[in-house]
Amino acid sequence: MRILHTSDWHIGRTFHGVELLDDQRRALADLARLVADERVDVVVVAGDVYDRSVPGSDAVEVYDGALQAMAAAGATLVVTSGNHDSPTRLGAGSSFAAAGGLHLRTTLDAIDEPVVLSDVHGEVAVYGIPYLEPDTVRDRLGVPQARSHSEVLAAAMDRVRGHLAGSPRRSVVLAHAFVVGAVATGSERSIAVGGVETVPVDTFDGVDYVALGHLHSPQVVRETVRYSGSPLPYSFGERSHTKAVTIIDLGADGVTDIRTVELAPVRGLSSLRGTLDELLTSPQHETxxxxYVEASLTDAVRPVDALRRLRTRFPRVVHVEWDRPHSADGIDYRSRVVNRSDTEIVRSFVSDVRSAPTPGETALLDLAIRAVVGEPESDHPVELTLFELDPGLTA
Structure with missing residues (x-):
């Protein structure tokens, strides 16, 4: 039996405010073609199908299209819910869906009710453990004292192992969790609400393969305990990651081969740094x-209308920040202000957030500071003309 392990589709997610549905549709279509090319028997999706518990109609359409394409490629599907999904909504119609080859595992009651599939070597039991929030499931799992994900997942795996003991066969478990030894990418939502979020890998002992979801980069926690990662990058921190799926072959006695299959990127991510003119003209940024682009501008003065101007060259620039060359010199705030007058501190602030104040603006700042802190007026009060406040004005 050949199994393809994927997770964390996050359909409906945006990237810095930009809709990703078209990219997700393309990525999942590529995944369906891989299912056909590799002659996959079973696709397992380990949670976070959607990015929110109430997905939009367009997101549901993308999900439905992906399922149809994978089923048409000849695969049975087993899907569990993650911390972003609504178990009730994702699991709706599960009894009817199973008749068409889509097996939804989103409830506690189904943890020890595996999807039983067959090949030439006999039966394979696929157990789906949905995302478990300790506060809401501990009593139903018989561990009322549980406060962590480790404790509730241990109770869930006890159910799995208990069922396997009564019906021994090859087995696969789907789970949505943060397993000790794995590394987050930064685009995952924390699942620490209700207790400690990490889970020891030993929790999953006793099964042939564990298909994990939640973390967005492909990772091997143990040879047969793996994260497939997400099919698309969801933060600039993932720009150097290679997206992939995992393909597992089961023989008569369990796993015979595991491969990581890289996915072709739908669209790249780039982090650019330089002055606005450099980014707009340099040939090194042609690629x-x-x-999707994030830009860090190093101009001495904050450029005007930088985002619009950058989009004339990079249509998908999604984030721009101004990072003055001296702003990262490592000097802390206390060191910056020690032995400096109020006027010097305010002038420095204006320079940092905009540009150096004009002489007229500096005089106004002096007057304002005196008014606030009660410093004595000069023996020669400052009198300002409109021309002094703005040299661009004519008398």
Missing amino acids: ALEH
């Missing part, structure tokens, strides 16, 4: 023209 980023169709990427």
Whole structure:
């Protein structure tokens, strides 16, 4: 039996405010073609199908299209819910869906009710453990004292092992969790609400393969305990990651082969740094023209309308920040202000957030500071003309 392990589709997610549905549709279509090319028997999806508990109609359409394409490629599907999904909504119609080859495992009651599939070597039991929030499931799992994900997942796996003891066969478990030894990418939502979020890998002892979801980069926690990662990058921290799925072959006695299959990127991510003019003209940035782009500007003065101007070259620039060359010199705030007058501190602030104040603006700042802190007026009060406040004005 050949199994394809994927997870964390996050259908409906945005990237810095940009809709990703078209990219997700393309990524899942590529995944369906891989299912056909590799002659996959079973696709397992380990949670976070959607990015929110109430997905939009367009997101549901993308999900439905992906399921149809994978089923048409000849695969049975087993899907569990993650911390982003609504178990009730995702699991709706599960009894009827199973008749068409889509097996939804989103409830506690189904943890020890595996999807039983067969090949030439006999039966394979696929157990689906949905995301478990300790506060809401501990009593039903018989561990009322549980406060952590480790404790409730241990109770869930006890059910799995108990069922296997009564019906021994090859087995696969789907789970949505943060397993000790794995590394987050930064685009995952924390699942620490209700207790400690990490789970020891030993929790999953006793089964042939564990298909994990939640973390977005492919990772091997133990040879047969793995994260497939998400099919698309969901943060600039993932720009160097290679997205992939895992393909597992089961023989008569369990796993015979595990492969990581890289996915072709739908659209690249680029982090660019330089002055606005450099980013707009330098040929070294040609490869980023169709990427999602974040730009860090190093101009001495904050550029005006930088985002609009950058989009004339990079249509998908999604984030721009101004990072003045001296702003990262490592000097802390206390060191910056020690032995400096109020006027010097305020002038420095204006320079940092905009540009150096003009002489007229500096005089106004002096007057304002005196008014606030009660410093004595000069023996020669400052009198300002409109021309002094703005040299661009004519008398």
